[in-house]
Amino acid sequence: MGEVLLKAQGICKAYSGITVLDHVELTVRKGEVHALLGENGAGKSTLMKILTGIVKQDEGSIIYRGEPLWIHHPQEIQKYGIGIVYQEFNLLPDLTVAENIFIGREPESRFRGFINDRKMNRQAEEILEQLHCRMDPTQKVSTLSVAQQQMVEIAKALSYQCELLIMDEPTAALTEHEIQVLFSIIRQLREEGVAIIYISHRMSDLDAIVDTVSVLRDGHFIAKHRYKPELKDQLIKEMVGRDLVQKYPPRPAYTRGECTLRVQDLCTHKRLKHISFEAYQGEILGIAGLMGAGRTELARALFGADPIEKGEIQLYGKKQVIHSPSQAIRMGFGYVTEDRKRDGLMLEQSLKENILLSSYERFSRLGMIQDGMADKEADSFIEMLRIRAAGRSQRVGRLSGGxxxxxxxxxxxxxxxxxxxxxxxTRGIDVGAKYEIYEWMYRLAEDGATILMISSELPEILGMSDRILVMSGGRITAELDAGEADQNKILKYAMSQ
Ligand SMILES: Nc1ncnc2c1ncn2[C@@H]1O[C@H](COP(=O)(O)OP(=O)(O)OP(=O)(O)O)[C@@H](O)[C@H]1O
Ligand SMILES: [Mg+2]
Structure with a gap:
């Protein structure tokens, strides 16, 4: 085992009197991949923000390379050889990919004070190439998908020599192929002696890269282990504080209902080519594919968020022309987007307001909101999904990512x-709450809803879907019944053109 690179001890942190970290410890050695596990809100990101000087601890010490670590400004971490991929992206949308990667240390041109754009773009391209990522370095970040933004964040952290690399949920937005590329880079860095702190809710990530694991629960340090695949059940128990035997709830008996959604020859300027499929009442239809396959574009087109070039959408047998999301919502569509920060939440508003945002009419009588009912409904969701918050009136922007x-x-x-x-x-959501979300999906399906579930996690697609559409290059390349599908089959169609 390598020598100790970082030792944090007795770390405490409270926000407005609420303890978030309570005497937490973490020891990381050179050349190890150290996973940090814990439920949503356990305090993982806060601990990382303390290590990188974004947040100041109330108590506790951090020893790095044998000396106390005092970071006064987040930019200083580069000097110490610490790199971080933040869970909430830290990119500037109006700058280009290359500018974001090299911000603050752009290569200078022959004329002092001027940036050598060509050199910067070339260097950015080289790093992105290492990540097998084809992207124009002069493109603005605001035009990128979430997965691409994630790759830029990773490229940024890799763009300078670091001794300690922190990755807070790097794979949450990525698909299987990109994750494998990232893992090979992580293994290579480990060979070079770099220490990596790795945070993820995907238990399947652990086997491929992790050497050591520390578990946090509710702001407390629970345990540290040398990682072995056999430990998984125990780790889950340590994280959630109870036994969790099954990953997927039992599927209630399902019989195909009437056709709710019929899509015929749908094309968009963006990417979709001749999409045709049907979805039924009570059905969970999984949509699988690699990054760029067109899955999100399909959801956006159905939701009226992207214009349709050609084709037809029928809802309950009636042709519909959907021009806008608000119209789609009125027709009965709901859309949990992949980019929740941008489309999903009002960060300045309370948790209650966000939960009830699109459902207020259910709680109003004669134009008056029935506050008691509304509060009860919000509380029931907070409890069911175990949303860790000070209460329903807490600002959503203050909650942990998950x-x-x-x-x-x-x-x-x-x-x-x-x-x-x-x-x-379920991206970025802890194992316990995933189960509750799956149960809700079944409950809604039983009540007659049709659910289209896009997921990059093949076990989730296989575990939950009644039927699976596989997409590649903007087309549907396969339609599989749950019974006949397996990972290899899905991947084969996901990679076919
Ligand atoms: N600025 C803040 N003000 C108030 N509370 C905060 C603030 N930042 C974080 N918290 C609280 O601290 C707790 C820990 O949050 P943290 O982001 O560290 O969790 P996490 O383990 O990273 O969770 P996740 O897996 O969801 O990312 C949460 O309950 C969160 O609401
Ligand atoms: Mg976090």
Missing amino acids: NQQKAVIAKWLCRRSRVLLLDEP
């Missing part, structure tokens, strides 16, 4: 849409 996602899910579950489009619904 708890914000739970809030978006709660909003649409509360709305009880007839056709629910879920784009990566």
Whole structure:
């Protein structure tokens, strides 16, 4: 085992009197991949923000390279050889990909004070190439998909030599192929002696890269282990504080209902080519594919967020022309987007307001909101999804990443849409709450909703879907019954053109 690089001890942090970290410790050695596990809101990101000087601890010490670590300004971490991929992206939307990667240390041109754009773009391209990522470095970040933004964040952290690399949920937005590329880079860095702190809710990530694991629960340090695949059940128990035997709830008996959604020859300027399929009442239709396959574009087109070039959408046998999301919502569509920060939440508003946002009419009588009923409904979702918050009036922007996602899910579950489009619904959500979300999906389906679930996690697609559409290059390349599908088959069609 390598020597100790970082040792944090007795770390405490409270926000307005609420303890978030209570005497937490973390020891990381050179050349190890150290996973940090814990439920949504356990305090993982806060601990990382303390290590990188964004947040100041109330108590506790951090020893790095044998000396106390004092970071006064987040930019200083580069000097110490610490790199971080933040869970909430830290990119500037109006700057280009290359400008974001090299911000603050752009290569100078022959004329002092001027940036050598060509050199910067070339260097950015080289790093992105390492990540097998084809992207124009002069493109503005605001035009990128979430997965592409994630790749830029990773490229930024890799663009300078670091001794400690922190990755807070790097794979949440990525698909299988990109994750494998990232893992090979992580393994290579480990060979070079770099220490990596790795945060993820995807238990399947652990086997591929992790050496050591520390578990936090509710702001407390629970345990540290040398990682072995056999430990998974125990780790889950340590994280959630109870036994969790099954990953997917039992599927209630399902018989195909009437056709709710019929899509014929749908094309968009963006990417979709001749999409035709049907979805039925009570059905969970999984949509699988790699990054760029057109899955999110399909959801956006159905939701009226992208213009349709050609083709027809029928809802309950009636042709519909959907011009806007608000019209789609009135027709009974719901959409949990993949980019929840941008589309899903009002960060300045309370948790209650966000959950009830699209459902207020259910709680009003003669134009008056029935506050008691509304409060009860909001509380029931907070409890069911175990949203960790000071209460229903807490500002959503103050919640941990995973708890914000739970809030978006709660909003649409509360709305009880007839056709629910879920784009990566459990991304960044802890194992315990995933189960509750799956149960809700079944409950809604039983009540007659049609659910289209886009997911990059094949086990989730296989575990939950009644039928699976596979997409590639903007087309549907396969339609599989749950019984005949397996990972290899899906991947084969996901990669076919
Ligand atoms: N600025 C803040 N003000 C008030 N509370 C905060 C603030 N930042 C974080 N918290 C609270 O601290 C707790 C821990 O949050 P943190 O982001 O560290 O969780 P996490 O373990 O990273 O969770 P996730 O898996 O969802 O990302 C949460 O309950 C959160 O609401
Ligand atoms: Mg976090």
